[in-house]
Amino acid sequence: MALIVHKYGGTSMGSTERIKNVAARVAKWHDAGHQVVVVPSAMSGETNRLIGLAKEIMGQPDPRELDMICATGEQVSVGLLAMALLAIGKDAVSYAGWQVAIKTDSSFTKARIQSIDDKKVRADLDAGKVVIITGFQGVDEDGNISTLGRGGSDTSAVAIAAALKADECLIYTDVDGVYTTDPRVVSEARRLKTVTFEEMLEMASLGSKVLQSRSVEFAGNYRVPTRVLSSLTDPLLPLQEEANSGTLISFEEDKNMEQAVISGIAFNRDEAKITILGVPDKPGVAFHILGPVAEANIEVDMIIQNQSVDGKTDFTFTVSRGEYQKAMGVLDGVKADIGAASVMGDAKVSKVSVVGVGMRSHVGVASRMFRTLSEEGINILMISTSEIKISVLIDEKYMELAVRALHKAFDLEKE
Amino acid sequence: MALIVHKYGGTSMGSTERIKNVAARVAKWHDAGHQVVVVPSAMSGETNRLIGLAKEIMGQPDPRELDMICATGEQVSVGLLAMALLAIGKDAVSYAGWQVAIKTDSSFTKARIQSIDDKKVRADLDAGKVVIITGFQGVDEDGNISTLGRGGSDTSAVAIAAALKADECLIYTDVDGVYTTDPRVVSEARRLKTVTFEEMLEMASLGSKVLQSRSVEFAGNYRVPTRVLSSLTDPLLPLQEEANSGTLISFEEDKNMEQAVISGIAFNRDEAKITILGVPDKPGVAFHILGPVAEANIEVDMIIQNQSVDGKTDFTFTVSRGEYQKAMGVLDGVKADIGAASVMGDAKVSKVSVVGVGMRSHVGVASRMFRTLSEEGINILMISTSEIKISVLIDEKYMELAVRALHKAFDLEKE
Numbered sequence: 116m117a118l119i120v121h122k123y124g125g126t127s128m129g130s131t132e133r134i135k136n137v138a139a140r141v142a143k144w145h146d147a148g149h150q151v152v153v154v155p156s157a158m159s160g161e162t163n164r165l166i167g168l169a170k171e172i173m174g175q176p177d178p179r180e181l182d183m184i185c186a187t188g189e190q191v192s193v194g195l196l197a198m199a200l201l202a203i204g205k206d207a208v209s210y211a212g213w214q215v216a217i218k219t220d221s222s223f224t225k226a227r228i229q230s231i232d233d234k235k236v237r238a239d240l241d242a243g244k245v246v247i248i249t250g251f252q253g254v255d256e257d258g259n260i261s262t263l264g265r266g267g268s269d270t271s272a273v274a275i276a277a278a279l280k281a282d283e284c285l286i287y288t289d290v291d292g293v294y295t296t297d298p299r300v301v302s303e304a305r306r307l308k309t310v311t312f313e314e315m316l317e318m319a320s321l322g323s324k325v326l327q328s329r330s331v332e333f334a335g336n337y338r339v340p341t342r343v344l345s346s347l348t349d350p351l352l353p354l355q356e357e358a359n360s361g362t363l364i365s366f367e368e369d370k371n372m373e374q375a376v377i378s379g380i381a382f383n384r385d386e387a388k389i390t391i392l393g394v395p396d397k398p399g400v401a402f403h404i405l406g407p408v409a410e411a412n413i414e415v416d417m418i419i420q421n422q423s424v425d426g427k428t429d430f431t432f433t434v435s436r437g438e439y440q441k442a443m444g445v446l447d448g449v450k451a452d453i454g455a456a457s458v459m460g461d462a463k464v465s466k467v468s469v470v471g472v473g474m475r476s477h478v479g480v481a482s483r484m485f486r487t488l489s490e491e492g493i494n495i496l497m498i499s500t501s502e503i504k505i506s507v508l509i510d511e512k513y514m515e516l517a518v519r520a521l522h523k524a525f526d527l528e529k530e
Numbered sequence: 531m532a533l534i535v536h537k538y539g540g541t542s543m544g545s546t547e548r549i550k551n552v553a554a555r556v557a558k559w560h561d562a563g564h565q566v567v568v569v570p571s572a573m574s575g576e577t578n579r580l581i582g583l584a585k586e587i588m589g590q591p592d593p594r595e596l597d598m599i600c601a602t603g604e605q606v607s608v609g610l611l612a613m614a615l616l617a618i619g620k621d622a623v624s625y626a627g628w629q630v631a632i633k634t635d636s637s638f639t640k641a642r643i644q645s646i647d648d649k650k651v652r653a654d655l656d657a658g659k660v661v662i663i664t665g666f667q668g669v670d671e672d673g674n675i676s677t678l679g680r681g682g683s684d685t686s687a688v689a690i691a692a693a694l695k696a697d698e699c700l701i702y703t704d705v706d707g708v709y710t711t712d713p714r715v716v717s718e719a720r721r722l723k724t725v726t727f728e729e730m731l732e733m734a735s736l737g738s739k740v741l742q743s744r745s746v747e748f749a750g751n752y753r754v755p756t757r758v759l760s761s762l763t764d765p766l767l768p769l770q771e772e773a774n775s776g777t778l779i780s781f782e783e784d785k786n787m788e789q790a791v792i793s794g795i796a797f798n799r800d801e802a803k804i805t806i807l808g809v810p811d812k813p814g815v816a817f818h819i820l821g822p823v824a825e826a827n828i829e830v831d832m833i834i835q836n837q838s839v840d841g842k843t844d845f846t847f848t849v850s851r852g853e854y855q856k857a858m859g860v861l862d863g864v865k866a867d868i869g870a871a872s873v874m875g876d877a878k879v880s881k882v883s884v885v886g887v888g889m890r891s892h893v894g895v896a897s898r899m900f901r902t903l904s905e906e907g908i909n910i911l912m913i914s915t916s917e918i919k920i921s922v923l924i925d926e927k928y929m930e931l932a933v934r935a936l937h938k939a940f941d942l943e944k945e
Contacts, residue, residue: 131586165606171546173613180616183624184609187602191580194599198588201595209598213628214673258629 117282118150118240122250122272125159126289127346128192131199138199140287140350141245145205147354150240152279154250154272155196157188162265178223182252182262186211189249189268196247207245210235213254217271219261226261228253228270228333231278248275269330277337284339285361286326287346292362293318293325295527296380300518303528309365310378317470317504318381331364338366376480377471377525381504382518384465384511386416387439388496390431391446393456396423403453404430404446411445413438417466417499417508427456431497433508436462464496465514468506469521481505487524493517532697533565533655537665537687540574541704542761543607546614553614555702555765556660560620562769565655567694569665569687570611572603577680593638597667597677601626604664604683611662622660625650628669632686634676641676643668643685643748646693663690684745692752699754700776701741702761707777708733708740710942711795715933718943724780725793732885732919733796746779753781791895792886792940795933796919799880799926801831802854803911805846806861808871811838818868819845819861826860828853832881832914832923842871846912848923851877879911880929883921884936896920902939908932 121144123137137155144151165184169176193209200207212219215235219226239246250268255261263270269286276284291306293315298304310318312335319328325343334341344361394400401420408415413434421429434442439462446458474480484505488495493516497508509517522528536559538552552570559566580599584591608624615622630650634641654661665683670676678685684701691699706721708730713719725733727750734743740758749756759776809815816835823830828849836844849857854877861873889895899920903910908931912923924932937943 131583134587168546168606168610169613172549172610173617177613177616180609180612180624183612183626184606187605190602190605191583191599194595195583195587197595197598198584198592201592202588209595211598211675260626 116148116150118152118279119144120152120154120272120276120279120281120284122154122268122284122286123156123346124268124288125156125161127287128155128157128196129159131195134192134195134199135202136350137196137287137346138203138205140346141196141200142203142205143351143354145245151245152236152240152275152281153196153245153247154268154275155189155192155247156250156268157192161188161191179259182223182226182260185262186249186252186260189251193247193249200245200247205245206243207247208239209247209249211249212252212271213258213260215248217248217253217274219253219255219263221255221257221259221261223259223261225264226253226255228263228274231274233278236275236279263329266327266330269327270333273330273333273337273339273341276339276341277333281339284334284341286330286341286343288325288343289345289347290325290343291345291347291360292343293379295378296518296522297382300382300515301380301522303522305528305530307362307378309363311472312364312366313503314378314470314472315364317468317501318379334364335366340364340366376473376477377469377527378473379470380518380521380525380527381468381470382465382514383435384514385436386433386464386466386508386511387436387442387460387462388431388433388464388508389439389442389446389458389460390429391450391453391455391458392429393427394430395454396426396428400428400453401430403449405432407445407449408432408434408442411441413442413445417497417506419497419499433464433466433497463511464508465511466506466508467514467517467521468504469525470504472503474503474505483524484521487520488517491516491520531563531565533567533694534559535567535569535687535691535694535696535699537569537683537699537701538571538761539683539703540571540576542702543570543572543611544574546610549607549610549614550617551765552611552702552761553618553620555761556611556615557618557620558766558769560660566660567651567655567690567696568611568660568662569683569690570604570607570662571665571683572607576603576606594674597638597641597675600677601664601667601675604666608662608664615660615662620660621658622662623654624662624664626664627667627686628673628675630663632663632668632689634668634670634678636670636672636674636676638674638676640679641668641670643678643689646689648693651690651694678744681742681745684742685748688745688748688752688754688756691754691756692748696754699749699756701745701756701758703740703758704760704762705740705758706760706762706775707758709794711933711937712797715797715930716795716937718937720943720945722777722793724778726887727779727781728918729793729885729887730779732883732916733794749779750781755779755781791888791892792884792942793888794885795936795940795942796883796885797880797929797933798850799929800851801848801879801881801923801926802851802857802875802877803846803848803879803923804854804857804861804873804875805844806865806868806870806873807844808842809845810869811841811843815843815868816845818864820847822860822864823847823849823857826856828857828860832912832921834912834914848879848881848912876911878926879923880926881921881923882929882932882936883919884940885919887918889918889920898939899936902935903932906931906935
């Protein structure tokens with residue numbers, strides 16, 4: 116008997132028929148003798164509907180009140196799923212985050228989980244019940260409802276699995292695992308049976324939509340064995356087959372028998388690059404440029420400062436394309452303050468990254484990557500590296516070409 | 531400065547535009563120096579949508595889980611209304627029932643309020659905030675969400691007003707007060723400036739839809755001055771004019787200057803009558819007939835047992851028309867057990883009632899009522915009386931005629 120946490124996304128919970136499918140799948144695990152905790156998202160479209168109502172009333176919705184409203188989507192989901200289980204004769208009970216309680220800080224709309232009380236849940240599991248807990252939300256120390264931000268249900272599921280010391284956290288989603296790259300771009304893309312926590316973290320932060328970054332961080336920090344698998348299979352698929360499907364995020368690098376140099380290629384089409392030219396090179400210049408950008412709540416990704424020439428330097432950074440205009444506006448305001456010559460930007464750039472723990476022990480990954488791009492005539496605009504990934508910024512029109520060429524160059528189509 | 535509780539129904543909260551109107555009205559009261567607590571219902575249609583989802587999954591939804599789901603409608607409303615107030619510069623905060631806390635028993639879907647903690651609310655009011663509390667719901671001692679049943683937001687508002695010892699509870703609704711009878715039936719129907727708590731209670735239980743019976747009981751038990759008034763007036767109507775509009779439910783009979791013998795005529799079209807013939811007249815017969823009916827959760831209204839002849843009696847009672855078939859089914863089952871000759875029923879009957887505290891001091895109300903019906907050629911099928919009301923059951927085709935004739939006979943069109 117194992118303790119398993121299931122997480123289902125909004126698409127899997129998208130209609131009462133689909134909720135019945137989820138119940139059938141959960142019942143199968145429970146029938147096999149496992150203790151099951153389920154963390155569902157809101158029904159697809161519901162969170163957007165609620166945010167839409169809020170914005171009709173208040174252009175910039177008050178964060179506390181927005182959380183009050185948005186938390187209801189998951190509350191409806193857990194109640195419906197509990198009923199779907201009760202309807203097929205499974206004892207089940209639903210809880211909102213505050214009932215568990217899942218304690219968070221008070222950063223409304225982007226709260227962080229601080230603690231989870233497992234007492235109620237354990238008692239229910241021991242009594243043979245399936246326990247269904249709202250994803251995405253918690254309660255702060257003053258009893259206010261908080262939410263974790265978009266995609267927060269993944270984080271809730273992993274955090275609950277950590278608190279309960281679950282044997283595995285199964286993230287059911289509309290893809291059947293983590294691929295070497297997006298199969299829509301490279302048809303030879305191959306599903307990975309395992310991926311290390313660190314690789315998954317890089318992939319998540321580099322734009323892979325499979326798992327939210329924070330949930331991967333949580334899984335890593337608390338060493339929660341987490342599996343990404345499909346919610347679109349027949350719910351009555353034999354349990355052993357389902358239990359081994361998808362991609363397992365592992366913590367045991369040495370057991371990773373695939374031994375590939377790199378595991379995958381991540382990309383993010385919607386990047387924008389901004390360069391401030393002729394900046395006097397003196398202490399504090401990076402702060403004077405990026406401070407106002409951060410204050411405007413714009414997230415900066417890659418940052419490069421050129422070698423200074425004649426006491427002047429150029430400063431380049433990237434933001435997501437949706438924030439490009441806003442960032443340019445901010446910099447127009449600070450250009451004079453910092454004595455820069457001019458600001459130029461390019462909103463038609465994309466980022467391509469190769470990721471793999473194998474880089475640690477293999478030299479030549481960077482050179483193979485740069486040679487491949489060079490052979491395809493693709494100019495590299497910026498480079499950024501970490502221990503297990505290399506990212507390049509390129510013209511967006513070359514993005515698919517770059518991903519396909521790199522996928523082939525690193526033999527990712529091969530098992 | 532007074533402490534005022536406002537309650538708004540689902541129609542008043544039916545769109546973001548209407549919610550902004552509610553905010554403008556609330557702000558007007560706050561601007562005038564009053565402390566204001568607002569209890570809104572779910573947006574119109576929302577509770578039905580949620581119940582519909584639940585029924586798609588479970589024909590007879592589990593009550594605890596149904597409450598989990600249905601409580602979200604009001605949670606969205608309070609958040610949106612708080613935002614609408616914040617958007618016009620009013621400090622406001624929303625609470626779900628469990629946050630206040632409004633404690634109830636564990637009778638899910640029809641819970642009863644046991645206590646309301648006023649500490650948090652008072653602190654917010656003293657800090658100048660408008661406090662917005664979900665209607666319809668609370669939390670039981672185990673931390674489960676409970677709801678009070680349909681129309682429960684009226685009860686929540688009155689209970690909150692009682693707990694806070696509010697100066698007045700204003701029930702804003704889509705009618706502008708309590709009328710001598712339904713204006714759709716009698717065009718001369720007149721709005722009452724005041725009505726006593728007891729009259730209101732009779733009218734509510736007799737089918738007037740203006741206020742839910744339980745909320746009137748609460749208002750009576752805790753002597754909460756409660757006013758029914760229109761939410762359809764211009765929100766910027768001068769405060770004094772609005773404060774004196776509608777109908778006040780009073781507790782001071784002697785100050786009721788209208789001094790009419792009766793205050794209004796209530797009616798309920800959808801009644802059904804069931805008669806069990808030839809029942810052996812022995813102790814326990816009423817229990818043996820009505821026990822199984824109550825067990826089937828069917829509410830019985832009027833009950834008559836005839837004078838026994840030759841040791842046999844007839845037993846007649848009424849139920850709401852929607853439960854007629856179910857009740858007949860139950861009685862077919864018990865007919866043999868009690869040795870009754872036969873069961874007959876009539877689902878085309880209606881109830882008409884005259885209500886008024888003036889009956890206590892005026893004789894002849896019954897005779898005037900019966901003479902009026904007789905003059906119109908309307909046969910009376912059953913009669914039931916209380917200290918301040920007389921109800922008759924008649925053929926449904928005469929219902930409007932009876933109401934109009936009685937309205938005229940008791941001079942209700944005159945101030």
